[in-house]
Amino acid sequence: xEGHLNIxxxxxxxxxxxxxxxxxxxxxRIPNSKFHVLWKQKVPISDAHGLILTPDTTFTESPxxxxxxxxxGHGQEALMNDDEVLQFIQEQARSAKCVLSVCTGxxxxxxAGLLRGVxxxxxxxxxxxxxxxxxxxxxxxxxxxxxxxxASGVTAGIDGALRIAxxxxxxxxxxxxxxxxxxxxxxxxxxxxxxxAPPDVVEAARASVRGITxxxxxxxxxxxxxxxxxxxx
Amino acid sequence: xEGHLNIxxxxxxxxxxxxxxxxxxxxxRIPNSKFHVLWKQKVPISDAHGLILTPDTTFTESPxxxxxxxxxGHGQEALMNDDEVLQFIQEQARSAKCVLSVCTGxxxxxxAGLLRGVxxxxxxxxxxxxxxxxxxxxxxxxxxxxxxxxASGVTAGIDGALRIAxxxxxxxxxxxxxxxxxxxxxxxxxxxxxxxAPPDVVEAARASVRGITxxxxxxxxxxxxxxxxxxxx
Numbered sequence: 001x002e003g004h005l006n007i008x009x010x011x012x013x014x015x016x017x018x019x020x021x022x023x024x025x026x027x028x029r030i031p032n033s034k035f036h037v038l039w040k041q042k043v044p045i046s047d048a049h050g051l052i053l054t055p056d057t058t059f060t061e062s063p064x065x066x067x068x069x070x071x072x073g074h075g076q077e078a079l080m081n082d083d084e085v086l087q088f089i090q091e092q093a094r095s096a097k098c099v100l101s102v103c104t105g106x107x108x109x110x111x112a113g114l115l116r117g118v119x120x121x122x123x124x125x126x127x128x129x130x131x132x133x134x135x136x137x138x139x140x141x142x143x144x145x146x147x148x149x150x151a152s153g154v155t156a157g158i159d160g161a162l163r164i165a166x167x168x169x170x171x172x173x174x175x176x177x178x179x180x181x182x183x184x185x186x187x188x189x190x191x192x193x194x195x196x197a198p199p200d201v202v203e204a205a206r207a208s209v210r211g212i213t214x215x216x217x218x219x220x221x222x223x224x225x226x227x228x229x230x231x232x233x
Numbered sequence: 234x235e236g237h238l239n240i241x242x243x244x245x246x247x248x249x250x251x252x253x254x255x256x257x258x259x260x261x262r263i264p265n266s267k268f269h270v271l272w273k274q275k276v277p278i279s280d281a282h283g284l285i286l287t288p289d290t291t292f293t294e295s296p297x298x299x300x301x302x303x304x305x306g307h308g309q310e311a312l313m314n315d316d317e318v319l320q321f322i323q324e325q326a327r328s329a330k331c332v333l334s335v336c337t338g339x340x341x342x343x344x345a346g347l348l349r350g351v352x353x354x355x356x357x358x359x360x361x362x363x364x365x366x367x368x369x370x371x372x373x374x375x376x377x378x379x380x381x382x383x384a385s386g387v388t389a390g391i392d393g394a395l396r397i398a399x400x401x402x403x404x405x406x407x408x409x410x411x412x413x414x415x416x417x418x419x420x421x422x423x424x425x426x427x428x429x430a431p432p433d434v435v436e437a438a439r440a441s442v443r444g445i446t447x448x449x450x451x452x453x454x455x456x457x458x459x460x461x462x463x464x465x466x
Contacts, residue, residue, distance in 0.1 A: 016258075017254055017257070017258065018254060018255070018258040018414065021250055021251060021254040021284070022251070024250070024282070024284055025249075025250065025251040025282075025387065025388075028282035028283065028284070029282065035282070035283065037284065037285070044277075044287060049257070049258075049261035049262065049268070050261065050268065050289070051254070051257055051261070051270065051286075052270070052286070052287040052289065053284075053285070053286070054277060054285040054287065056283070056285065103415075123415060124415060141417065141418075141419045142419065152415050153413075153414060153415025154258065154413075154414040154415050154416075155258075155391065155414050155415060155416045155418060156415055156418075158388065158418070159418060159419050159420065159421060162420065162421045162422070163421050166421065171422070172433075172434065174421065174422065174424075175422050175424035175430060175431065175434045176424075176434055176437055176438050176441075178420060178421075178422055178424040178425055178430075179424050179425065179426070179427070179430045179434055179435065179438045180386075180387075180438055180441070180442075181251065181386060181387040181388050182336075182356060182357060182385050182386025182387050182388060182389055182425060182426060183387075183388045183418075183420050183424075183425045184374065184420065184425025184426050184429060185374075185388060185389075185391070185392060185416075185418040185420065185425075186374045186375065186392050187392065187395065187411060187416050187417065187418065188392060188395045188396050188399065188407065188411075189395070189404070189407065189408050189411055191407075191408035191409075191411040191412050191416075192411055192412065192415055192416045192417025192418075193412070193415060193417050194412070196417060197408060197411075197412045198408065200405075201405065201408045201409055201412055202412065204409055205409050205412045205413055208409075208413070209413075
């Protein structure tokens, strides 16, 4: 049996719950590990669609983590200038074996300065913002670059977490977890990315996120110079 | 805009959270709908791996549901003789447009008498138990038989929920949801079902669920005759 792993995943108001619950499902099954559900206080939060999640560990109570999971969703935007959150990410990232960002959790990692010169991905609607944080935008479902693993949108956190289970504990453990959660997906449509979805569906989906996307863009433009990051194009 | 939909998903102690959070992620995005998180009381429950979920609606407060989601996981076993739970499922199923069982939530639906003569699936470890409840065991990831939709293990709830979004609101809505959650999965291994996973992985996974599986088997054997169900072989 390999050494004990402390795994932590952040939750926060108006997050996208599956960015967190996908990785939780995989990572909480790693033998000899403890999964901490992290936030500033141990008070219930509501995700973007109303699911109540309750942290069990505050940032100050958190042990040094071997793996930190940073989810995204609409609520990520409100944390882009939140020193308590960004410092927690920075401090844990310094000693962690890996950091997994899911969806627009990548923007939080970017604001924390973790993506300078790092190949990374995020939700398709925010992909064009990665460069502001010094990242090397990389259009894949899961990008592994050294200790930073990034998963694209929402459901990609499951794929990212399985990759990490393999990195931390080997292929055999990852395969057993994949079987236990019967992960042999059959998406009913070809509509999972802008490249494969029908054009009218892409247009509607883009329109529905136009507001939050332009707010995220403005924030990225404002934050990047303050971080001393030169935008990569 | 089509009529308002009341959607409800049960949570319960020692459930598998993703059986619920997968469908929640999809179904909470259906336009003009309300997702109710249901349990006996509005008190936090802990899933099989320690995630705290909090219901927002009690069984008695619940409106008539257009769609009921019944998840599974280890904790399903404790509900197989629970009249309050089984009656709630029966009553809601009577008027619902659809019922979605995920994973061993199918056994709960079976104990509620919903699967008599119905083609259905469940987690691979419990598939051999479906016959006790009068179901027609059907080895597919998602089985649609009239108003009963069943998804196999854990992650299959995402596929099942997308199929239901399509049934209830059409392909266009389902495709937009699929794109918004970037559901174009890339499982890292061929290890999602006993038919595709390496034999040693299958053996280890079977061993790890042998205890709960034999308890479920004994319960199915005991309950089926009481339900007046003749086992299908």
